[in-house]
Amino acid sequence: xxxxxxxxxxxxxxxxxxxxxxxxxxxxxxxxxxxxxxxxxxxxxxxxxxxxxxxxxxxxxxxxxxxxxxxxxxxxxxxxxxxxxxxxxxxxxxxxxxxxxxxxxxxxxxxxxxxxxxxxxxxxxxxxxxxxxxxxxxxxxxxxxxxxxxxxxxxxxxxxxxxxxxxxxxxxxxxxxxxxxxxxxxxxxxxxxxxxxxxxxxxxxxxxxxxxxxxxxxxxxxxxxxxxxxxxxxxxxxxxxxxxxxxxxxxxxxxxxxxxxxxxxxxxxxxxxxxxxxxxxxxxxxxxxxxxxxxxxxxxxxxxx
Amino acid sequence: xxxxxxxxxxxxxxxxxxxxxxxxxxxxxxxxxxxxxxxxxxxxxxxxxxxxxxxxxxxxxxxxxxxxxxxxxxxxxxxxxxxxxxxxxxxxxxxxxxxxxxxxxxxxxxxxxxxxxxxxxxxxxxxxxxxxxxxxxxxxxxxxxxxxxxxxxxxxxxxxxxxxxxxxxxxxxxxxxxxxxxxxxxxxxxxxxxxxxxxxxxxxxxxxxxxxxxxxxxxxxxxxxxxxxxxxxxxxxxxxxxxxxxxxxxxxxxxxxxxxxxxxxxxxxxxxxxxxxxxxxxxxxxxxxxxxxxxxxxxxxxxxxxxxxxxxxxxxxxxxxxxxxxxxxxxxxxxxxxxxxxxxxxxxxxxxxxxxxxxxxxxxxxxxxxx
Numbered sequence: 025x026x027x028x029x030x031x032x033x034x035x036x037x038x039x040x041x042x043x044x045x046x047x048x049x050x051x052x053x054x055x056x057x058x059x060x061x062x063x064x065x066x067x068x069x070x071x072x073x074x075x076x077x078x079x080x081x082x083x084x085x086x087x088x089x090x091x092x093x094x095x096x097x098x099x100x101x102x103x104x105x106x107x108x109x110x111x112x113x114x115x116x117x118x119x120x121x122x123x124x125x126x127x128x129x130x131x132x133x134x135x136x137x138x139x140x141x142x143x144x145x146x147x148x149x150x151x152x153x154x155x156x157x158x159x160x161x162x163x164x165x166x167x168x169x170x171x172x173x174x175x176x177x178x179x180x181x182x183x184x185x186x187x188x189x190x191x192x193x194x195x196x197x198x199x200x201x202x203x204x205x206x207x208x209x210x211x212x213x214x215x216x217x218x219x220x221x222x223x224x225x226x227x228x229x230x231x232x233x234x235x236x237x238x239x240x241x242x243x244x245x246x247x248x249x250x251x252x253x254x255x256x257x258x259x260x261x262x263x264x265x266x267x268x269x270x271x272x273x274x275x276x277x278x279x280x281x282x283x284x285x286x287x288x289x290x291x292x293x294x295x296x297x298x299x300x301x302x303x304x305x306x307x308x309x310x311x312x313x314x315x316x317x318x319x320x321x322x323x324x325x326x327x328x329x
Numbered sequence: 330x331x332x333x334x335x336x337x338x339x340x341x342x343x344x345x346x347x348x349x350x351x352x353x354x355x356x357x358x359x360x361x362x363x364x365x366x367x368x369x370x371x372x373x374x375x376x377x378x379x380x381x382x383x384x385x386x387x388x389x390x391x392x393x394x395x396x397x398x399x400x401x402x403x404x405x406x407x408x409x410x411x412x413x414x415x416x417x418x419x420x421x422x423x424x425x426x427x428x429x430x431x432x433x434x435x436x437x438x439x440x441x442x443x444x445x446x447x448x449x450x451x452x453x454x455x456x457x458x459x460x461x462x463x464x465x466x467x468x469x470x471x472x473x474x475x476x477x478x479x480x481x482x483x484x485x486x487x488x489x490x491x492x493x494x495x496x497x498x499x500x501x502x503x504x505x506x507x508x509x510x511x512x513x514x515x516x517x518x519x520x521x522x523x524x525x526x527x528x529x530x531x532x533x534x535x536x537x538x539x540x541x542x543x544x545x546x547x548x549x550x551x552x553x554x555x556x557x558x559x560x561x562x563x564x565x566x567x568x569x570x571x572x573x574x575x576x577x578x579x580x581x582x583x584x585x586x587x588x589x590x591x592x593x594x595x596x597x598x599x600x601x602x603x604x605x606x607x608x609x610x611x612x613x614x615x616x617x618x619x620x621x622x623x624x625x626x627x628x629x630x631x632x633x634x635x636x637x638x639x640x641x642x643x644x645x646x647x648x649x650x651x652x653x654x655x656x657x658x659x660x661x662x663x664x665x666x667x668x669x670x671x672x673x674x675x676x677x678x679x680x681x682x683x684x685x686x687x688x689x690x691x692x693x694x695x696x697x698x699x700x
Contacts, residue, residue, distance in 0.1 A: 275560045
């Protein structure tokens, strides 16, 4: 005897229809993104790979499969050195951004303020202006005749002839600007993970005699780690290949791996082969790191649950 | 249809007739005016649409309109449409990627490369009325195998700009770009030409074609001195901003940069190094297979006029190949040595030239930046 549903239709056949609908909906929904991904992500990567092996080139001349550019890159202390410099800068920026964003997200999520969404909006308000403008604004702040140096002269800490000149066009300037740009981005995932925290766990911790610090360290922090890690990756992945900010405020010492890729493609004499090698290497390292972080995240989530 | 009627009804000026007559050769001249007008109309009818120009920022509809105002007045239906190039390598990549401009403007160091690349075709100087006023030395630099591949236009020098109230050079030398006393106050230019400058400073016989050992020495010099450099500039506005605000005291610079810093009332000297400056000239080049051959010539003619030349000198601070033009500024007259028709060559300066191993130079310069 078939079990009847509310409308008198046998439940089995209804669920069967639902299954059929789902089966058709999923490909329909995923189809376009998959085609998009293949056409504008995988195919371009394949083309870049073809450039790196000199299988394909825009420029005339003899071309054929070769590992020469890869070999040169892997034996080049210059390019690898620049890569590690960029990784170090990016790691520092990511860590500082997370450290700055966490208290903000914590306050918004757990302070119980009624205006938390208004404050969140204020936090992301800089995104309403152009990225370029936000970066250029730092030139006005950090320059020799900028806001900061003018203030120091005004309070008598520095003389007009001896401003702090290493604020702009330096590695410090790049890291400072990147930190400023990425803090709101990181605050968001941390805010989401903290807001979804089950408050009863904190109450239970307090009931069991934990201090506020202990409750934070042993309950809140571990449970918000997925958000922290996601935020960390949000910063690390784009900044390690960053080239706009360094080209605007970095000067010689703030030159990063992303600038080198850009320059190999567009200045001097086009060297798309080496540029492609550098780009693919960056992609591979970021992919590996992302996979590692994703695995770590899953482990933490399982542990937390 | 409408466009076709417009073309047929377009009035042909006497100047156009003469140019087209020259283009169609002796047969056209003998054919008489009526026949010529028909031939001219046919030629112009073929050349429809907007003229496609690949040029540097600042030379299109973003401020450089005066340079081609005469062309626009004469051919309002074929106004130029611009694509911008950031450097010759960028232009090369764009051309190979399928961009089809009618003309573009690389600098003299690339003339030979492009002329032998199969991408360009020679001009017909007879179609450019102002051609006879152009500096003969620069005109010759635009030739290869007797054919005129480049029409010389803007020119200037690569020299050293420094703040005379802050910097006391030990000598008039490119060495000022490598002076340890001014660490953090020096700017280089983002181009493989820095290797040529290093070669000049080190006294190599031919800095444009250095041997492997010489090139290594030049590269090592640049690597060892890079810590002194605050900025490797690629855009003049970037340089002006940093130099003007006192971040920089010494820079590789062009005449216009000196003009701009003088305007800011800075005490600046545009130093002529004892190893000699490098001189350059922009060359209009005509793309092979252009569908607007005569229009491109008319555009080059407008660029080559004395009126455009003077405007360029007064507003951009560069020299112009038109020998009739004189800038209003006596300072600029002096620094460019406008009255010396051979200012761009020895004994005054080294005229920039082809770098046979350009890709190697480029690779080594990239390594300097990455080091």
